[in-house]
Amino acid sequence: MSRKQVFQFRDAPREMPAKVPLAERVGGDWHELYGRFGAAEASHQAGRCLDCGNPYCEAKCPVHNYIPNWLQLVQEGRLLEAAALCHETNPLPEMCGRVCPQDRLCEGACTLHDEFGAVTIGAVEKYIVDTAFAQGWRPDLSKVVATGKRVAVVGAGPAGLACADRLARAGVQATVFDRYEQIGGLLQFGIPSFKLDKSVIATRRAVLEGMGVAFRLGVEVGRDVGIETLLQDYDAVFLGLGAYRYTDGGLPGQDLPGVLPALPFLVQNGRIVGGDAPDGRPIAGWETALALPDLRGKRVVVLGGGDTGMDCVRSAIRLGAAQVTCAYRRDEANMPGSAREVANAREEGVQFLFNRQPLAILADAAGQACGVRVVETRLADADANGRRAAEPIAGSESILEADVVVIAFGFSPRAPAWLDALGVQAQANGRLQVGGNGRLPYQTGHDRLFAGGDCVRGADLVVTAVQEGRDAAASIVRLLRGAKAIPALLASA
Structure with a gap:
C-alpha cells in the first residue's frame, strides 16, 4: 500500500473515540469513558501523523515507543505487525494507551498539537492491542531458548509485570508474588474502571501466563514467605513494591x-x-x-x-x-x-x-x-x-x-524492614537506592536484588514504572549471564 498523504492532517481533524454520555456517567456508570476506534477511524487518525524525521512524540515517551512506525502500519492495515512493534518497547501498551497522560507526554509533544490538534496516539495504541488480542495475536516466543534460570518478582504492579514480561522473553522463568488477590496493583484497585476496565488486566494476565509467567497471589513477602527463602530458591529477585505510604x-x-x-x-x-x-x-x-x-x-x-x-x-x-x-x-x-x-x-x-x-x-x-x-x-x-x-x-x-x-x-514508598539485613539502602524518603558505584542499573546493595518503579522513583506515572521494570529485567538478564557490574568506562561516565 502506498504511503499516506503528508498533509492529510489538514482535512482530517483530531478525533477521539465516542464518550459514555454525560447523563450515564453522573448516573453511576463505571464503564470506560472512551469507546474504541474501529479500523477505519483508527486508520484515518493514524494517517494524520507527519512522520517527522525527528519524532518528538517518541522522545517524550518514557519507553520511547516507535509511534510513527506503528501509526503507519495501522494506516496500511498491518495490525498484527503494529501490535508486535508496540510490544517491542512497551510490555503493557494497552494499559498505557488508556491511563497515560498523553496530553503531557507523546501527544503534548506532537508537532501538530498547537495548531491542528495532536494525533490521537493513545486511542490508536489502545485500538491496536485490543484488536490484535481479540484476533488471537500473542507475543511470539518460538525462538526463545530457556536458560534454566528463575527470578522472583515481588509486586504485580506495572513495574513487576513489565519485568516479568521481559524476563520471559529472555528465557527466564518469572514467578510474581503479590499481597493482593489479583494482579495489577493500583492498575487493578487504585485506578477506577472508568479509566481502565478490569477485563483488560485479566487479558494481560492470560497473556503473561501463556508466556510462562507464574503468579502467586495473596502472598505477602515478609509475612507468608521470607526474602531469604526467595533468594535461596531463585537466581535473582526484583522488587516492584510500589508507593503506598499516605x-x-x-x-x-x-x-x-x-x-x-x-x-x-x-x-x-x-x-x-x-x-x-x-x-x-x-x-x-x-x-x-x-x-x-x-x-x-x-x-x-x-x-x-x-x-x-x-x-x-x-x-x-x-x-x-x-x-x-x-x-x-x-x-x-x-x-x-x-x-x-x-x-x-x-x-x-x-x-x-x-x-x-x-x-x-x-x-x-x-x-x-x-x-x-x-x-x-x-x-x-x-x-x-x-x-x-x-x-x-x-x-x-x-x-x-x-x-x-x-x-x-x-504517596511515597516505604522500605520494608526485611531489607535491612540484606545491605539494601533506602533514602530518608523511603526510596530504595539502586545502581551507581559500578553496579548494574536497578541493582541494589545486594547483588541478586533489583528494584524499580515507584519504590525507587517515588509515586509516578504507570509508564515510568513500566520503563523501569523493563530496564531492570535487562540488568537481571545481564547478571544471570555473568555480568557482576557495569564496565568501568560506563561506571565513570
Missing part, C-alpha cells in the same frame, strides 16, 4: 469520621465496583479495610490536584455525591494532574477551587467532619526546579462545607 499533610482533624485517605477509598471502590465485598482483605499500608460512607446526596471535598485527586472526584460523582469540590493550593496551570482528566471532571460537574490551601478539617457537634478551613494563596517566584511555591494571603481564610473529605496529597 501523605496526610498533618492537618488538624484529619482523623475525624468522614475523612478518607485517597488510596483506601479508591481500592475499596475498585473492589465494590468489581463485585467484591470489602471484607477486610489488606490494603497495602493499611491494617484493616476502610468502611466507606454512603456518598449519595453528600457534599464531598477532595484535597489535592494530581491524577489521584481526579480519580477521587470522578468516583465521588459516580457514587451519587450531590456536590464535589476539588481544592488545590496552586493555580490550574500548575496542577500536576492531566489536563484531559481535569476537563473530564469539570464536564461531570466537579467544581474546582484553585489557590486554596487547607489549614484544618473541622468537626460538628457530633464529632463528624463538616468542613475544611482554607486560605487563599498566591504563587511565589519559581525555585531552582522551576516550581512555584504557594504563599498564604493573610486575612483570606474561609470554610468549605463538607460531609466527606478525601485527602489526595500523594
